[in-house]
Amino acid sequence: MTARAWLRLVIVGGRISYRALFNWTSPLMYIPTLLVSPLLGTLFFAYLGRYAGGRDDTFYVLGNGLLAVAGPCVFGGMMALANERRYQTLGAVLGTPAPRGAILVGRAVPYVGNGLFTAVVVTTLAALMLRVSIRIADVPGLLLAALAAAASCTAFGLALGAIGMRVRDVWVISNTVWVSLWLVSGANVARSALPDWLEVVGGLLPISHGIDAARAIAGGSPAAGLIAREVALGAAWAAIATLLFRTFERSGRRHAALDRG
Amino acid sequence: MEPAIEVDGLVRSYSATHGMVRRRRSTVEAVRGVSFQVARGELFGLLGPNGAGKTTTIKILTTLLLPTAGTARVCGLDVVADTRAVRTRIGYVFGGDRGLYDRLSGLDNLRYFAELYAVDPRGLRARIDEVLDLVGLGGREGDRVEGYSRGMRQRLHVARGLLHRPEVLFLDEPSIGVDAVAARELRAVVAHLVEDGTTVLLTTHYMFEADQLCDRIAVIARGSIVAEGTPAQLKDQVADDRVVEVQVFGIGEAEVARVRAITGVTSVIVEDHEQAQALIVHCERSLDVSAEVVAALDGVRVGSIATREPTLEDAYISLVTAAEDG
Numbered sequence: 273m274t275a276r277a278w279l280r281l282v283i284v285g286g287r288i289s290y291r292a293l294f295n296w297t298s299p300l301m302y303i304p305t306l307l308v309s310p311l312l313g314t315l316f317f318a319y320l321g322r323y324a325g326g327r328d329d330t331f332y333v334l335g336n337g338l339l340a341v342a343g344p345c346v347f348g349g350m351m352a353l354a355n356e357r358r359y360q361t362l363g364a365v366l367g368t369p370a371p372r373g374a375i376l377v378g379r380a381v382p383y384v385g386n387g388l389f390t391a392v393v394v395t396t397l398a399a400l401m402l403r404v405s406i407r408i409a410d411v412p413g414l415l416l417a418a419l420a421a422a423a424s425c426t427a428f429g430l431a432l433g434a435i436g437m438r439v440r441d442v443w444v445i446s447n448t449v450w451v452s453l454w455l456v457s458g459a460n461v462a463r464s465a466l467p468d469w470l471e472v473v474g475g476l477l478p479i480s481h482g483i484d485a486a487r488a489i490a491g492g493s494p495a496a497g498l499i500a501r502e503v504a505l506g507a508a509w510a511a512i513a514t515l516l517f518r519t520f521e522r523s524g525r526r527h528a529a530l531d532r533g
Numbered sequence: 534m535e536p537a538i539e540v541d542g543l544v545r546s547y548s549a550t551h552g553m554v555r556r557r558r559s560t561v562e563a564v565r566g567v568s569f570q571v572a573r574g575e576l577f578g579l580l581g582p583n584g585a586g587k588t589t590t591i592k593i594l595t596t597l598l599l600p601t602a603g604t605a606r607v608c609g610l611d612v613v614a615d616t617r618a619v620r621t622r623i624g625y626v627f628g629g630d631r632g633l634y635d636r637l638s639g640l641d642n643l644r645y646f647a648e649l650y651a652v653d654p655r656g657l658r659a660r661i662d663e664v665l666d667l668v669g670l671g672g673r674e675g676d677r678v679e680g681y682s683r684g685m686r687q688r689l690h691v692a693r694g695l696l697h698r699p700e701v702l703f704l705d706e707p708s709i710g711v712d713a714v715a716a717r718e719l720r721a722v723v724a725h726l727v728e729d730g731t732t733v734l735l736t737t738h739y740m741f742e743a744d745q746l747c748d749r750i751a752v753i754a755r756g757s758i759v760a761e762g763t764p765a766q767l768k769d770q771v772a773d774d775r776v777v778e779v780q781v782f783g784i785g786e787a788e789v790a791r792v793r794a795i796t797g798v799t800s801v802i803v804e805d806h807e808q809a810q811a812l813i814v815h816c817e818r819s820l821d822v823s824a825e826v827v828a829a830l831d832g833v834r835v836g837s838i839a840t841r842e843p844t845l846e847d848a849y850i851s852l853v854t855a856a857e858d859g
Binding site for chain 2: 361
């Protein structure tokens with residue numbers, strides 16, 4: 273395959289597969305699920321923080337604004353692979369000579385963009401409603417932190433989706449992970465306040481370093497190291513997703529599991 | 534010239550575990566030493582009852598399944614070692630209405646697979662229009678697949694299989710569930726492809742379809758090939774037979790046994806046709822057993838009775854029954 277065909281598979285193929293496999297593309301699903309729910313979550317924790325004498329609103333707005341990437345990225349990344357099982361298209365896709373790297377990158381790109389968009393909308397609306405001011409100078413850094421969080425979260429979702437190529441009920445895992453991110457990502461409870469083992473778990477899951485980076489940027493501290501850590505974590509999850517994908521593809525050929533519904 | 538498909542001693546077994554506490558492992562041999570060759574440009578039929586090993590064989594040839602033993606080559610390439618190269622040269626169509634992206638239009642389904650097969654983008658739309666016209670879906674390509682009938686889905690499967698101009702096309706029961714008109718059009722498409730030089734391996738349950746289309750046929754039963762030849766050669770295997778077909782209503786085992794016991798009867802098959810059954814009696818060509826058959830059916834309501842020449846279906850049933858009884 274030529275470099276041009278590889279790129280087309282990433283860009284054109286990725287866009288088509290997003291429309292084919294992401295369950296929440298219609299505005300009726302997209303707006304309530306990916307925008308309104310995390311916005312209400314942000315308001316809930318901010319007012320709870322005010323009531324209980326917790327952190328200031330900025331803490332919750334930045335934490336939950338970045339946590340909003342979890343919806344499109346964890347679930348989306350998972351749907352990007354696991355829904356092939358639902359439509360029984362996995363055999364048809366894997367029976368093509370297409371390079372698997374291009375398929376995976378193409379599947380990831382729309383969800384990363386979607387996650388970034390969600391984070392921007394939720395953070396902006398929450399900041400306006402709670403009168404939290406964000407310095408214009410901080411916006412590029414915050415966007416970079418959100419992009420890193422969206423990328424690592426999508427890689428994590430793809431890893432779950434690869435498991436979904438083999439395991440029918442992978443949605444149970446993603447639901448549990450999504451809820452656990454409210455706690456261990458540091459979005460609503462500082463990770464330093466968690467027990468050691470939960471802090472470690474949070475550090476291994478996506479978003480947490482991105483949230484730390486966003487708060488560091490807003491606080492005027494250097495954040496490059498934290499963003500780099502989120503990117504590295506995303507790269508590790510991408511490697512795991514690729515490994516799982518290739519492993520399940522091979523075992524699917526051995527065990528006749530590629531076209532199971 | 535090198536054959537398009539070479540299969541030699543192909544074996545595929547599946548193992549399964551049973552039981553929650555005491556796990557037991559069982560092995561089923563789906564394909565047991567299958568060997569055949571298909572020449573370039575040939576239309577080769579693989580016929581067999583459900584579970585005979587047809588789909589397993591096709592899945593191995595299309596690289597979706599690894600064989601347990603034996604070798605298979607497509608266009609001279611090993612399906613296990615040269616997987617990617619094989620995939621660029623083949624297309625395949627599996628029967629049924631799944632395997633498409635329901636929420637996309639037919640056009641977008643084809644566009645996506647065109648990207649996966651790296652079809653040249655400059656001629657992509659023209660190629661898509663060409664395959665849509667070929668399968669008779671022109672004008673409906675913008676509709677979402679979730680609104681397609683089963684026949685339309687099947688046509689879209691065929692269009693997808695042809696997009697990248699494969700040298701070898703595998704069609705696994707392509708006309709299953711398709712209405713008579715669509716099935717006839719599908720047969721015309723397949724015949725047209727073969728005229729253009731595409732090699733086709735076809736599995737079907739419809740004997741007239743195999744008889745009409747195939748250059749050669751292999752009959753597979755219980756994982757092994759039990760006969761191979763042209764449709765005429767297979768029919769010759771039962772050429773010494775005469776077939777008496779009787780429409781009966783409510784025939785029992787005792788009556789079938791009485792018919793089977795008639796001198797000169799070589800085989801008896803009962804097919805259910807809604808409220809009636811068809812009793813198909815093969816006998817030696819020199820004998821006319823019609824009167825004895827009717828006598829043996831004493832007490833059973835008999836409809837029409839006819840004597841005819843054996844067909845490919847008769848040959849097929851005879852071969853499969855012999856294999857399964859053996």
